[in-house]
Amino acid sequence: MKIGIMSFAHVHAAGYARLLAGIPGAEVVAADPGEHSDDEVRGAMLAAEAGVYYLDDYDDLFTWGPDAVIITSENARHRADVERAAAAGAHILCEKPLATSWEDGLAIRDVVARAGVICMLAHPVRFSSAFARLQAQHRAGALGEIVAIRGANNGMLPTERAWFTDPQLAGGGALVDHIVHLADLIDALTGATPRRVTATSNRTLYPDRPVESTALTLIEYDDGMIAALDSSWSVPQKAPAWGGLRMSVLGTAGTVDVDVFGSAARGVSSDGMAVEARYGADLDAAMLGCFLEAVRTGVQPKPDVETGLRTLSVVLAAQESARTGQAVDVGNLLSP
CATH class of the missing domain: 3.40.50.720 (NAD(P)-binding Rossmann-like Domain)
Incomplete structure (x- = not known):
């Protein structure tokens, strides 16, 4: 091939x-x-x-x-x-x-x-074994009806490529970079359609960059479920690992916490620095x-193009909400 x-x-x-x-x-x-x-x-x-x-x-x-x-x-x-x-x-x-x-x-x-x-x-995160187990539990009815999800996909500011903080080439900052992974997992888990989005963001962590470095987003879905997502570049550059992704899923029959990149050996080096060696299957x-x-x-x-469009709709609505300070109806934003 x-x-x-x-x-x-x-x-x-x-x-x-x-x-x-x-x-x-x-x-x-x-x-x-x-x-x-x-x-x-x-x-x-x-x-x-x-x-x-x-x-x-x-x-x-x-x-x-x-x-x-x-x-x-x-x-x-x-x-x-x-x-x-x-x-x-x-x-x-x-x-x-x-x-x-x-x-x-x-x-x-x-x-x-x-x-x-x-x-x-x-x-790639939807290919993790932790997420696969979560999906299996939900399909088996162990969670009942999902009513709320809290997710965090935090990482370091991407310094390897300057375009990540270029508003034209990247389309935004931390909100764009990380919220799509969380939105994709929610899409794969529930199939629910995002209806209304409220978001806030700022440049406080990296005021010299022209895009947001922190972002919090609340999504209301068509079935009544809500999701609160943190997609910030809040991990220090000297941290032992780039960041991670965690989700807490609340259902009428139970709650499940998922730490996708939690499998790691952690310790301290001889010079007193924290070290972390992650292990597990390569999601890429x-x-x-x-x-x-x-x-x-x-x-x-x-995920296909339709999945990509649904996650993009969350990004665009969150950007509009952060800009205006108002909740944004996704359908109204995307209609001609």
Whole structure:
């Protein structure tokens, strides 16, 4: 199978490249066009470190004829890259969020439908065993009716790539970066549709950055369930791990707490610094395996574009609420 990687902009791109390079029968080629900062390891240098072949531009990449592509470009460039890949008939795994505007999200939905290609969203957390157990418990009726969810997806400020704090290229800050993972898990667990969103955010932790570094969001769903989500870049740069994702799910028959990245050996180094070594299955590997199996079989996997649109609707409504200080009805925001 021939797999292309479009851009090394996203911090996950190098990890995907290394995993793909180790898959028997996979031919992997990356292209990372454009000018790059001297402070960022990208382009041919990063491809060499990841062990994949490199081409200078997308024209050469698509002349090579990939069966599938991984889109790891800046958020605002997802639409153009999806359109390019779909026109070539390549199946697509697109980094989250789907887009930075509702117009671009709908355009992505339409172009992949017309091209008849698979488009999957990169939400690896839903492939964790902890979340799978939560889903199984819910399907078995152990929770009863879910009435409330509290979630936190906190992390460090992404300093490896400057565009993460560029409001145009990223579409926002911490709210955009992390809320989509939580919204995706709620979507996969409950299937409920977001109805109204109230959010607040600020730049207090990193006032020199032009985007929010902390964000709290309250979501009301169509079935009456509510979710309170913290998606802040609140983990210190010197912390022993990048961050984590936790959820507490309250049902009429019980409550379950989930710590997706909680499996770790923790201690203190000889110089008194906290250390943490996490263990467990590689969620990126599980996600890539799901995508490649879908490419082989032609069966659309989850999360799909419709899932991506629902999580994008939460992001856009939260941004509008944080801007105006008012609750936002999701349907009204997205209607023509």
